[in-house]
Amino acid sequence: MNASLSQYFNLKQAAPFIALVVLILVGSLVHPNFLTYDNLVQNVATRTSFIAIIAIGATFVMSAGGLDLSVGSMAAFTAGTMILFLKSGEATGGAVLIAEGMVLAIAVGVLCGMANGAIVTLGRIEPFIATLGTMVILRSLFTYLANGGSLSISPDLKDIYAPVYQGTFLGLPIPVLVVLGVGALAALLLYKTPFGRHVLAVGSNEDVARYSGVSISGIKALTYAIQGLCVAIAVVLYVPRLGSANSATGLYWELQAITAVVVGGTLLKGGRGRIWGTIVGAFFLEIIGNILTLSNVNVYLIGAVQGAIIIVAMLIQRSLNRRTT
Amino acid sequence: MPNRLENTTLPFAGLAADNISKSFAENLVLKSVTLNFAPGQVHALIGENGAGKSTLMKILGGYQLPSSGQLLLDGRPAAFASPKQAEAQGIVLVHQEIHLAPHLTVAQNIFLGRELRKGIWADDKRMNEASSQLLSNLNLTIDPRVVVESLPIAKRQMVQIARALSGPHKTVIFDEPTASLTPHESEALFAVIDSLRQKNKAIIFISHKLDEVKRLSDVVSVLRDGKLVAHQPAQTLQPVDMAHLMVGRELGQLYPPKLPADDGESVLQVHSLSVPGFVRGVSFNLKSGEVLGFAGLIGAGRSESFEGLMGLRAATGDIVVRDQKSGPFSGPKAAAKSGLAYVTEDRKGKGLLLESPLANNLTLSTLGKFTRGGLIDRRAENLALDQAITDFDIRAKSKMIDAGRLSGGNQQKLLLAKTLLANPSVIIIDEPTRGVDIGAKQQIYELIVKLAKAGKSIVIISSEMQELIGLCHRVLVMRQGRIAGEVAGKEINERNIVTLATGTA
Numbered sequence: 001m002n003a004s005l006s007q008y009f010n011l012k013q014a015a016p017f018i019a020l021v022v023l024i025l026v027g028s029l030v031h032p033n034f035l036t037y038d039n040l041v042q043n044v045a046t047r048t049s050f051i052a053i054i055a056i057g058a059t060f061v062m063s064a065g066g067l068d069l070s071v072g073s074m075a076a077f078t079a080g081t082m083i084l085f086l087k088s089g090e091a092t093g094g095a096v097l098i099a100e101g102m103v104l105a106i107a108v109g110v111l112c113g114m115a116n117g118a119i120v121t122l123g124r125i126e127p128f129i130a131t132l133g134t135m136v137i138l139r140s141l142f143t144y145l146a147n148g149g150s151l152s153i154s155p156d157l158k159d160i161y162a163p164v165y166q167g168t169f170l171g172l173p174i175p176v177l178v179v180l181g182v183g184a185l186a187a188l189l190l191y192k193t194p195f196g197r198h199v200l201a202v203g204s205n206e207d208v209a210r211y212s213g214v215s216i217s218g219i220k221a222l223t224y225a226i227q228g229l230c231v232a233i234a235v236v237l238y239v240p241r242l243g244s245a246n247s248a249t250g251l252y253w254e255l256q257a258i259t260a261v262v263v264g265g266t267l268l269k270g271g272r273g274r275i276w277g278t279i280v281g282a283f284f285l286e287i288i289g290n291i292l293t294l295s296n297v298n299v300y301l302i303g304a305v306q307g308a309i310i311i312v313a314m315l316i317q318r319s320l321n322r323r324t325t
Numbered sequence: 326m327p328n329r330l331e332n333t334t335l336p337f338a339g340l341a342a343d344n345i346s347k348s349f350a351e352n353l354v355l356k357s358v359t360l361n362f363a364p365g366q367v368h369a370l371i372g373e374n375g376a377g378k379s380t381l382m383k384i385l386g387g388y389q390l391p392s393s394g395q396l397l398l399d400g401r402p403a404a405f406a407s408p409k410q411a412e413a414q415g416i417v418l419v420h421q422e423i424h425l426a427p428h429l430t431v432a433q434n435i436f437l438g439r440e441l442r443k444g445i446w447a448d449d450k451r452m453n454e455a456s457s458q459l460l461s462n463l464n465l466t467i468d469p470r471v472v473v474e475s476l477p478i479a480k481r482q483m484v485q486i487a488r489a490l491s492g493p494h495k496t497v498i499f500d501e502p503t504a505s506l507t508p509h510e511s512e513a514l515f516a517v518i519d520s521l522r523q524k525n526k527a528i529i530f531i532s533h534k535l536d537e538v539k540r541l542s543d544v545v546s547v548l549r550d551g552k553l554v555a556h557q558p559a560q561t562l563q564p565v566d567m568a569h570l571m572v573g574r575e576l577g578q579l580y581p582p583k584l585p586a587d588d589g590e591s592v593l594q595v596h597s598l599s600v601p602g603f604v605r606g607v608s609f610n611l612k613s614g615e616v617l618g619f620a621g622l623i624g625a626g627r628s629e630s631f632e633g634l635m636g637l638r639a640a641t642g643d644i645v646v647r648d649q650k651s652g653p654f655s656g657p658k659a660a661a662k663s664g665l666a667y668v669t670e671d672r673k674g675k676g677l678l679l680e681s682p683l684a685n686n687l688t689l690s691t692l693g694k695f696t697r698g699g700l701i702d703r704r705a706e707n708l709a710l711d712q713a714i715t716d717f718d719i720r721a722k723s724k725m726i727d728a729g730r731l732s733g734g735n736q737q738k739l740l741l742a743k744t745l746l747a748n749p750s751v752i753i754i755d756e757p758t759r760g761v762d763i764g765a766k767q768q769i770y771e772l773i774v775k776l777a778k779a780g781k782s783i784v785i786i787s788s789e790m791q792e793l794i795g796l797c798h799r800v801l802v803m804r805q806g807r808i809a810g811e812v813a814g815k816e817i818n819e820r821n822i823v824t825l826a827t828g829t830a
Contacts (some may be wrong), residue, residue: 192700194692201683201689207675210638211667212690212743213658271680 002286012320016264016280016300019313023287042173044290046165049175050075050234052282054253055260056179056186057113057230059278061127062261063190065203065270066120066229069131069314072253073138074112078235079245080142083151086239090154098161105239106232111229112138116224117221135254143247144194150246166242175237179279182233187275189226196273199223203270259285263313285310338399339364339527340385340496345394347380350783352732354380356551357394362496362527367518369530369538369559372548373571373766378531379549382498383528386418387411389810415495423481425473425488432456434487447709459487459740463517474812478624479510497521503537504623504788515541531791537566549573550762564709568791579767580795581774586814589613591648592782593665593751598642600626600633604806607642611751611782617774618797619786620822626806627786628670631753635667646751661690666749668740670756670786672733676740679729683721684710686728686739691746711740718768734765741772752776753784758792770796790819802826 028035054071061068089097112134116233119130145151153161167174192195198219201209210216239245262268263284264277286307292302332354341361347354355377362368372378383389385396387405396403398414404444405411408418416754425434432452441448441455454471465483473481482502489497499518503511517540521528532538538545538559543561547555547570555562562570589612598607604626611617617628636654643757644824646663657667669675677686684706688695695705710724717738721731728739737758744752757773758766773796777783787793793800799813802825810825812818823829 120612188700194696194701197685197689201685202680204678204680205674208678209689211657211669211675213656213661214689215656215658229565271678279815 013265015317015320016277016284020280020284023284027287027291031292034291034294038291039290041176044286046173047174048086048282048286049179050259051232051253051256052179052236052279053182053234055257055278055282056182056275057227058257058261059186059266059273059275060190060199060226062266063203063273064199064220064223065206066127066223067131068116068224069128069254070116070135070138071227071257072250073142073230074109074228074231075144075238075250075253076245077112077138078105078108078232079143079239079249080151081105082235082239083153083245084145086153086157090157093157094160102236105235109228109232109235110225111228113225114221117224120224121217121221146246150244151305152244158240161240161243164255165237174208176214178233178237182230182291183279190273190275196224200271200273241292256285259310263310265317332787341397342385343382343397345381345391347384347389347392358553359552360546360556362529364495364527365522365525366539366543367522367530369532369542369545370548371532371538371545371567371571376548376571377551378437378548379500380712382500382531386416386498396558412492415493417489417492418493418498419486419489419500419502421500421502423478423485425481425485427474430470430472430474431467431484434473434484435459435491456487456643459491463487464513479506482506494526494759496527496529500531500579501533503532503534504650505616511537535567538567539564579770581771583796583798584614584774584778586615586798592646594645595634596643598630598633598640600629600638600640603629604633607808609801611784613780613782614777616777616783616785616797618793618800619784619803620793620800621803621826623788625803625826627803628755628789631667631755631784631786635665649652661747661749664720664750666747666752668744668752668754670759672736672740677728677736680727682725683728683739687713687743687746690743709746713739717742732762733760734762737769738765741769751782755786756788757785758789790822793822794818804828
């Protein structure tokens, strides 16, 4: 590519966005109902919000060269604790109780994230193994809390809480607004602060960061705490959706989040993070599923097509990387 | 300067480089080099860091392709797309670094990638026998069944040589083979090289140790700034002539005049610093305005001492900065608070983020200075980069490129700029000019003297003896993790340093 042109337009960075536009064009050709507010915003974007928010957290962890496999189980456990708390005060509680529940969920999520961070940094255990462990632990704890079944809040309480998921503001669903807000804060944190710069330095080359006086453990631990916070925010949006949590809650979310992050242009090995790319990546996956559903592809095959498209996306990304370096 | 030297005639038996040039981006690192490597001869290739030796060697070994020109093998054009292809033609390269799988056995390493088979199974028995044979041909008594990890460095290197010689070999390239060997171990290696010569192999010997070159080689070729500047029989050259040819000027010119070693105030006192497994009981003083050298063989514990001092390794001992007990430090950040800064020898691995822009590299250790209201001030960062580019003469095609795209010398200048941004009073520079071209080298030397003049205290760890001789007021020589002795003033010369470094009084 021409050097002066590449200065203003970075194909590598723009790729996920271009892919999204192409996908939306394809979708609008496939089905007349695809490119409508109801489908694209109310349905697809809103449903994407949990994964998108969790994936924003994962962008920090992965940019620093880490990995968190426990986010799905952490979501279930956090949701379970929150629902149990809400049930305990159900008789008298209203909006205040819900607000308290939200604070509790945030605390639980951050603590879980800090635990992951401590195991990885103080325990010096590979992130893959450490979070595989906490993934199993948290899933088991949730199953224990739910006594093997599901946990639900009362219909009355659900009615009060529901607008958090179903409501809109300025024409946009609240979960979508939360994604945008979290994304904006995350982008600021990753791109504009010393912390973000240090995250990328640690992921890029841990030795260089260490020799430059960056606290490796501190930075890594913080990324896991941020991940926990993001999981909790997703849970706060998830609980009012159905008012319950069961064994399917959070299942495979870690895989979806990692996929969104990688499709969005963040390097799996760390050193490069793309917040908006991640959000687009999450949206991208959901849209593929939506287009396939609208075009009457057998629902059992949707996963196979999504998987194939992910691999193709990564191949394209790699060839772009080769060309520009 | 003629490109073809008179005593070079082509075609020729054996391997030859015919008018080879190589450029990386806009850097021309080899300029029309024509050389032949005759069977039965030891051909020494010498030159300063960045002179193009390693590039030429990589082209010969099939690791890189020339940008123009060609290789000739027995007079016929040859092109090696990979080391494997070069090896198939009998050209093998013995690397300076050890490239062995530490957890595999000696025999498994020797046959790695071309295992002998019995049906579909690896034939360990036959490989062990063949390895035994190879090793005994080299007069070595190493059990091929032991794990490489359990061998000392010198023996690992011998295993690597055995591996190189296990296939067909007509031309053997040794890249600084004695860099990490003791004199006694070097002797064993020279015997191997001698026996190869007697078997009519062509040997290319790359070394910085000019007395070894004098002793061992039949022909000497000198590269300077990518050009072949001399190619003559070894008998006609003394080590001092070689040095002059390498540098291309009187050595004195390379180094700015030393400042008088006046009695500045004591800035840093280190008492019995120990780094478990590497360094024991290192003590020294450092005054302001002083340039203190650390010499020693590879593995003597020089870098480890200072990594320990900076808190990059676990260390014990007392560290006193300006009469205040300050260390051991918990890490570089704590050391920086006391005014200490360390420039690593491993520029690419530990110094710079090669895939990040120049500005991000420059400010990484001092981001606090560039932060306003919690956010990074990109404008201030860019101003600092402009300043650094001017002050340190960093030559970059664009300010936006990644650090990895700079040449070695410019990377080193960027690393120095990054370190000096913290305004340290004690600057420890590990191998200040490794892999740096001669022009940048001189600039770095001038910078060091300028810093000393400004009252900074400098420590230079270097494997280049000339550098220590040319710059330092005092040189401490380390051997096996301890300080073996000190030389100062006029006593700083190659002989005194080598004597202390090797313990051969």
